[in-house]
Amino acid sequence: xxxxxxxxxxxxxxxxxxxxxxxxxxxxxxxxxxxxxxxxxxxxxxxxxxxxxxxxxxxxxxxxxxxxxxxxxxxxxxxxxxxxxxxxxxxxxxxxxxxxxxxxxxxxxxxxxxxxxxxxxxxxxxxxxxxxxxxxxxxxxxxxxxxxxxxxxxx
Ligand SMILES: Nc1ncnc2c1ncn2[C@@H]1O[C@H](COP(=O)(O)OP(=O)(O)OP(=O)(O)O)[C@@H](O)[C@H]1O
Ligand SMILES: [Mg+2]
Numbered sequence: 001x002x003x004x005x006x007x008x009x010x011x012x013x014x015x016x017x018x019x020x021x022x023x024x025x026x027x028x029x030x031x032x033x034x035x036x037x038x039x040x041x042x043x044x045x046x047x048x049x050x051x052x053x054x055x056x057x058x059x060x061x062x063x064x065x066x067x068x069x070x071x072x073x074x075x076x077x078x079x080x081x082x083x084x085x086x087x088x089x090x091x092x093x094x095x096x097x098x099x100x101x102x103x104x105x106x107x108x109x110x111x112x113x114x115x116x117x118x119x120x121x122x123x124x125x126x127x128x129x130x131x132x133x134x135x136x137x138x139x140x141x142x143x144x145x146x147x148x149x150x151x152x153x154x155x
Pocket of ligand 2: 052
C-alpha cells in the first residue's frame with residue numbers, strides 16, 4: 001500500500017462534522033453494489049471513526065498541512081477489494097500519526113481507534129510522498145459468512 005493512487009470508489013469530503021455521515025452513506029452504497037452486505041455495519045462504524053479522526057486532525061494540526069492536489073480543508077476516502085477483503089482508506093493533510101490511547105474510564109475520548117482495532121483485521125497508516133497521511137484498515141468476511149459460503153459451495 002504505497003502512493004496515493006485512488007480507486008474508482010474515491011470520495012472527496014470537506015473537513016466538516018457531517019463528513020462521517022456522507023462517508024457512511026458512500027460505504028453502504030459501494031458494499032451493496034459488491035453484494036457485501038455482511039460488512040456494511042462494521043465498515044460504517046470503522047469509516048465513521050476514521051473520517052472523524054481525519055476531520056479532527058486536519059482541524060487541530062493546521063501547522064502540519066502540506067501542499068496537496070486537493071483544495072484546503074478537504075480529505076478523501078476510498079475503498080477497494082483484495083479478494084474477499086475490503087480495504088478502507090482515509091487521507092488527511094496532517095502528518096501526525098494515529099495513536100491508540102489508553103483512556104481512563106472518565107475520559108470522553110480516545111476510544112475510536114480501539115473500535116477500529118477491534119473490528120478490523122488489520123490497520124495502520126503511511127505518509128505518501130505528496131503529503132498528508134493515509135490511515136487504512138482491512139475488513140475480512142466474518143468466519144460464519146465464510147463457513148456459509150463453504151457450505152453453499154458444497155451443496
Ligand atoms: N487521522 C489522524 N491524524 C492525526 N492523529 C490522529 C488521527 N487519528 C487519530 N489520531 C490520534 O490518535 C488519537 C486516538 O484516536 P481515537 O480515535 O482513538 O480517539 P479520539 O479521536 O481522540 O476520541 P474518540 O474517537 O473516542 O472520540 C487521537 O487523540 C489523535 O491524537
Ligand atoms: Mg476518534
